[in-house]
Amino acid sequence: GAVVSQHPSRVICKSGTSVKIECRSLDFQATTMFWYRQFPKQSLMLMATSNEGSKATYEQGVEKDKFLINHASLTLSTLTVTSAHPEDSSFYICSARDRAGADTQYFGPGTRLTVL
Amino acid sequence: EDQVTQSPEALRLQEGESSSLNCSYTVSGLRGLFWYRQDPGKGPEFLFTLYSAGEEKEKERLKATLTKKESFLHITAPKPEDSATYLCAVQNRGSTLGRLYFGRGTQLTVWP
Numbered sequence: 001g002a003v004v005s006q007h008p009s010r011v012i013c014k015s016g017t018s019v020k021i022e023c024r025s026l027d028f029q030a031t032t033m034f035w036y037r038q039f040p041k042q043s044l045m046l047m048a049t050s051n052e053g054s055k056a057t058y059e060q061g062v063e064k065d066k067f068l069i070n071h072a073s074l075t076l077s078t079l080t081v082t083s084a085h086p087e088d089s090s091f092y093i094c095s096a097r098d099r100a101g102a103d104t105q106y107f108g109p110g111t112r113l114t115v116l
Numbered sequence: 117e118d119q120v121t122q123s124p125e126a127l128r129l130q131e132g133e134s135s136s137l138n139c140s141y142t143v144s145g146l147r148g149l150f151w152y153r154q155d156p157g158k159g160p161e162f163l164f165t166l167y168s169a170g171e172e173k174e175k176e177r178l179k180a181t182l183t184k185k186e187s188f189l190h191i192t193a194p195k196p197e198d199s200a201t202y203l204c205a206v207q208n209r210g211s212t213l214g215r216l217y218f219g220r221g222t223q224l225t226v227w228p
Contacts, residue, residue, distance in 0.1 A: 002162070004159075006159075032213055032214060034215075034216075042220070043203065043218045043219065043220045043221055044160070044203075044218050046215065046216075049213045049215065051213070057213070091157075093159045093160075095159075095160075097214050103147060103148045103165065103207055103214055104148075104150065104162055104165050105150075105162075105214065105216060106162055107152070107159035107160045107161070107162070108159050109158055109159045110157070110158060110159045112157070
């Protein structure tokens with residue numbers, strides 16, 4: 001149980017294009033989903049928190065117009081990196097919190113974004 | 117401000133050599149402390165949640181313990197497949213959304 005998927009696992013795009021990453025909870029309903037960014041050999045940096053049906057809460061320093069988050073249903077959240085640039089290249093990971101009240105976040109496998 | 121410090125940053129063990137990883141935390145009110153394992157290029161895999169001082173949880177060769185200031189992840193007779201980065205995170209009781217504060221992790225290497 002508690003499986004979270006992400007798609008795609010890897011994406012390479014040209015500078016200036018937009019990229020959408022999907023995060024799905026496969027066997028549970030997630031009230032809250034989280035988006036993280038991870039640089040090589042560093043820990044996870046929280047970018048934003050999203051609740052189903054409401055606007056995402058962004059961490060300080062994260063541009064909300066650049067990283068668009070949509071939590072359309074209890075099993076799906078998307079992160080769109082708009083007008084991507086090479087400095088946006090990173091490992092993006094989502095997590096989901098079980099609606100059943102547990103505090104544990106379950107993580108997806110991550111998406112490696114490379115912007116050329 | 118909620119903070120998590122993990123030590124050591126890196127640990128090399130010979131197969132079968134038991135050891136412990138440390139997670140020291142500062143939080144205004146602890147809701148839960150979490151241990152995750154992360155393999156290179158993958159998302160963190162949930163291991164344990166601890167809620168109160170004195171609590172212990174075990175899974176195979178791993179045992180997590182919690183005090184009011186720190187948590188330990190004990191690894192008994194490790195195998196090479198235990199090599200990974202182990203992440204510790206805390207959740208503040210006051211957080212309605214369940215935000216986690218992560219440490220930098222301990223990179224464990226177990227050699228045969």
